[in-house]
Amino acid sequence: MDLSDDDELLLLLLSLAKKQTRTKRREWVSEFLQARPQMGEFQVLLESDEDKFFRHYRMSRQSFEDLHKLLKDEISVITTNFRTSITSKERLAVCLRYLALGGSQKHIADSYRIGRSTVSGIVSQVCEKIWQVLQPIYMAVPSRKEWENTSMEFQARWGFPNCVGAIEGKHVHLRRPIDESKVCSYKGFNSLVCLTVVDPMYRFLIVDVGSYGVNGENDILQESNFIEHYCDNLEYPPPSTLPDSDIISPYVFLGNESFTLKTFLMRPYPKTVCLDRIDRKEFNAHLSQARTVVDRAFGILTSNWKVFSKPIDCKPEIADAIVKATCCLHNFLLEQNSRLTSVDRKREVQTYRSEADKKNDALKPIGKTNIRSSRDALEVRDRFAEYFKLQQTT
DSSP: OOOOHHHHHHHHHHHHHHHHHSOOOOOSSOHHHHTHHHHSHHHHHHTSOHHHHHHHHSSOHHHHHHHHHHHHHHHOOOOOSSOOOOOHHHHHHHHHHHHHHOSOHHHHHHHHTOOHHHHHHHHHHHHHHHHHHHHHHHSOOOOHHHHHHHHHHHHHHHSOTTEEEEEEEEEEEESOOSOHHHHBOTTSSEEEEEEEEEOTTSOEEEEEEEEEGGGOSTTHHHHSSHIIIIITSTTSOOOEEOTTSSOEEOOEEEOOTTSOOBTTEEOOOOGGGOTTOHHHHHHHHHHHHHTHHHHHHHHHHHHHOGGGGSOBOSOHHHHHHHHHHHHHHHHHHHHHOGGGGOGGGOHHHHSOOOHHHHHTOSEEEOOOOOOOOOHHHHHHHHHHHHHHHHHHHO
């Protein structure tokens, strides 16, 4: 059927009207996010004073620049024709702000004017890169000479010879994960188990995360790679004579009642066998004094990084990366500023926290274990007790 000129004109007008009434196409990036280069929190903080910068990122501006220099190549993202990428400095800032603040990633997304899912991806990627880059520098596997130097520092500062580190286990408390059957501990909350060793200057020598809380605490050493990577390593020093004596003892780690007594790992004598034994009381006193480095190291860690002030709301593998990254940052900052090792002068560690606040901490102590010890392990502990008794009489 042929259309008249009037009909063709009418169809043309209808077509134009439909085009004008179509829904406007969504923007590729919202106006709020487009204002990030001018109004985002990172841009504001770049021009802030040193104290405000430190409060936000838990490090000085110079330390931030040094850290960025180490990580820049690993965390940079290519800019495309469609959008400008977030710079490596801003990606590092977003990650540090989350670790320092904890809590909601949505709040950080709004402050920095970036997407909520983008914040999650940045935290995960940057934490992994912090571990990959900083671990070989600030937490490398010690050589024999370094183990021996650590032992001499423990003797000089804390009075415990042949000690190469204080060992500690923590539950990393998570919010309800996707696969709860793997990570729910018998204590009734979801967790990963973190195994750490601290040196006499509050640095983390070893961090091993990943054993699920449901596996039980008696298996903490067996589930980790600790024995294989460190105690069976050729770099681990052989037994030597204790200072000013003829008593030969292996080099040991100092643990608490959460660990089974082993030839390379000491734990206190039970109170029931110390009633009439001064030597055993002396051993327990020296061990307890030397293990204060653990409490102080975790005090510095948790006061700097508030992400541990409540259960971590992320997947187990990301929580693993967060713990490792913060421990590397802890060592990095101690190297940057040796004054942080003086806990008495560190204001943040001195702040009072109620018992109710502590119950919400993401890092919780593991329980006691009563696995029977070997005869060789008992003999090693008795040698240390004999040594401390002799030191008291000389």
